Amino acid sequence: MQGRIFNTTLKSATFGLLQFSQQQRWLHSRNKKAMELIAKGWSALKEVDRVIDYCELNDRRLIPLLKASKENFELALEADNSNTHARYWLSKLHLKYHVPGACKAVGAALLVEAANMGDPDAQYELGCRLRVENDYVQSDQQAFYYIEKAVDQLHPGALYLLGAVYLTGDCVKKDTASALWCFHRASEKGHSGAAIAYGSLLLRGTQVPESLTKFNAKRGSPAKRAKVNEGSVLKDSVEMAKEQFEVAARAGSDLGLKWLQRLEEEEKYLLAQNSSTETPS
CATH class of the missing domain: 1.25.40.10 (Tetratricopeptide repeat domain)
Structure with missing residues (x-):
């Protein structure tokens, strides 16, 4: 009887470990895919930054690069919704660049999400924006909160x-x-x-x-x-x-x-x- 209970417990533990291992591999694969997409989006955005000073902000030659960047960051979030880097870079696209479909509100929401999820770049940028862009809101304490969070990292x-x-x-x-x-x-x-x-x-x-x-x-x-x-x-x-x-x-x-x-x-x-x-x- 005791041997049967021991075998059952052992099988249950082995099955649990196997499930955990499979879940870890799935999470690693998902994160790896997201990071590959982020790298592609970041590369396209860097090319935009390289030439943007020599052309108009809404220059049509930049549109394919901006579209590619936005698409890769969005796909990265689909692959791994917990990825803070994808959220941060997508927020920058919405807030800073003339990308088709850009929305300041969406950008702001993504930036706040990334900051609250612990991304130091997002925390720093959000802190700066709260200090500078809120003339009618007493946001110094909030700004200082996010800046200190980034300092901690x-x-x-x-x-x-x-x-x-x-x-x-x-x-x-x-x-x-x-x-x-x-x-x-x-x-x-x-x-x-x-x-x-x-x-x-x-x-x-x-x-x-x-x-x-x-x-x-x-x-x-x-x-x-x-x-x-x-x-x-x-x-x-x-x-x-x-x-x-x-x-x-x-x-x-x-x-x-x-x-x-x-x-x-x-x-x-x-x-x-x-x-x-x-x-x-």
Whole structure:
């Protein structure tokens, strides 16, 4: 009797595991198909972005690309209705581009859905739109809510925006240390604006908070951590600022290049000054 119960239980468990495995494979296949469609739609949209500055927004030559992009994003949602990327990119098509059948209301609804489902790009864009486009609605708190959600996922644009908010004291108490932290993390992800803001603050003599110094030390090599523990200063503010401007320059920022040129000129000037004072009369 006990053996029969054991066999029945074993069969039930095996059947359950088999069902779970099949469901996982089905979900993976569905997600893979959706991502392939998103890649096709994104590729068509990138081609639109490449040429859109050189033609009219409703140029007929763009219509096939916009249609292809919209169709692929819609098919991606059909393949996987839980895919937040498809929702976000489809919302951008409706809100930003002159695609046939575009509807601002549909775009807004898709953007809110994607943000509430946890997509960081959607959260950041929704937060920005709530701050800028709602003149008659007290939406600052809502905007800040979505921006903070994106910051929690280390979205570089959201980090930069939150850093600017802390730096200026707009809607929150002014907090330079928090601003530096935000700029630092955004700069790590290649955000040129954050890198320039961080570098500029360093040149102005703003002290890097201890929490950020310890955070960097923990992520560094054992030798670097030892130096920090000894209390030695690893880099002066000019060298740290230079690194930030290099980040901006690599991201294609002309302002980053200008800052680097300015620092190089300052270094040459100081070297020349030192040489002239050391030369015996």
